Structure formats: structure tokens, C-alpha cells
Amino acid sequence: MSDAESTRQTGLNIKRRQFLNGIVWGLGSLIFGALSGSAGAYLLAGAGKEHREEWTDAGDLPELRPGVPQEITFEQSRVDGWKVRNEKASAWVVLDNNGSLAAFSPLCTHLGCAYQWSAQQKQFSCPCHGSKFSVTGAVISGPAARSLDRYPTKLEGSRVWLGPVQVSRASD
Numbered sequence: 001m002s003d004a005e006s007t008r009q010t011g012l013n014i015k016r017r018q019f020l021n022g023i024v025w026g027l028g029s030l031i032f033g034a035l036s037g038s039a040g041a042y043l044l045a046g047a048g049k050e051h052r053e054e055w056t057d058a059g060d061l062p063e064l065r066p067g068v069p070q071e072i073t074f075e076q077s078r079v080d081g082w083k084v085r086n087e088k089a090s091a092w093v094v095l096d097n098n099g100s101l102a103a104f105s106p107l108c109t110h111l112g113c114a115y116q117w118s119a120q121q122k123q124f125s126c127p128c129h130g131s132k133f134s135v136t137g138a139v140i141s142g143p144a145a146r147s148l149d150r151y152p153t154k155l156e157g158s159r160v161w162l163g164p165v166q167v168s169r170a171s172d
């Protein structure tokens with residue numbers, strides 16, 4: 001092979017290698033772009049769900065007499081990362097004298113025990129450490145320092161809908 005032909009052959013080999021390198025890099029970039037776009041969309045969708053405020057259908061409104069709370073149970077969906085689980089939940093619902101509906105989280109605001117309504121004493125009372133709450137959820141006696149946490153409520157026909165629990169502050 002002459003020097004001129006050898007030089008021409010080397011030049012062709014370099015061009016072919018550059019062409020193949022270009023294809024490999026181009027394909028790699030395409031695949032990386034598609035995968036990272038999908039992963040980003042997946043992550044953003046999951047993150048968005050965690051912060052979504054959802055209402056739960058808590059069933060038919062029971063027959064309520066004003067000022068007499070009743071405990072209701074219902075199924076609630078809980079978003080845990082990217083999993084959605086259905087779990088049993090409950091609330092104490094009560095009508096005030098104006099017909100407004102309030103719904104309290106069933107957990108005592110001291111350390112989270114389940115409290116009960118005492119019809120005789122007309123107050124909620126926690127068996128764990130003795131906290132007492134009024135029918136409006138206010139603390140009558142501690143150790144609990146916060147009012148009962150509430151669910152936002154809305155009525156659609158006879159159905160009660162509850163929003164995410166809103167944590168009370170010490171001064172509520």
C-alpha cells in the first residue's frame with residue numbers, strides 16, 4: 001500500500017469512527033432524556049399527591065339531636081408515598097343549636113388516646129389521663145392543653161363529607 005493510499009484509508013477510518021461515536025452518543029442522549037423525563041414526571045406526580053387536600057365521604061348523617069355527639073366510622077384513603085391505602089377512621093359529630101355540624105378527631109390531644117362522650121356529664125372524657133373536653137371541643141381540664149382537633153365538614157344531600165384533620169392550637 002502506498003503512503004498516499006494509507007493516509008486516505010486512515011482518514012476514512014477516522015471519519016467512520018467519528019460517525020459511529022456520534023450515533024452512539026446521540027442514542028445515549030435520547031434514551032437518557034426519555035428516562036429522566038419519565039422519572040421526573042413520576043416523582044412530581046407522587047409529590048403532588050402527598051399534598052392534595054381530599055374530602056372523604058363519611059356516610060349518611062346519623063339522626064342527631066343538637067348538643068349530643070355521636071361517633072361515626074368510615075373508610076378513608078391515606079396516601080403513603082405512592083401507595084394509597086384504605087383504612088377505617090372515625091369522628092365525633094355534633095350539631096350545635098344553630099344546626100351547624102362539627103366533627104372532631106377521635107384522638108385526645110394529650111397523647112392520642114380514644115376519648116368517649118359522657119351523656120351524664122355532657123362532656124368528652126379521656127380514660128388515659130383524665131382530660132375533659134366540652135361539647136365544642138374546648139379543654140375543660142387537662143393534662144390536654146389543646147382543644148380537640150377538627151375535621152372540616154360539608155353536607156351533600158344526606159351525606160357527610162370530612163376534610164383532612166385540622167390540628168387545633170393551644171389557644172383554640
Ligand code: FES
Nearest residue numbers: 108110111126129
Ligand atoms: S391521652 Fe388523653 S388525657 Fe392523656
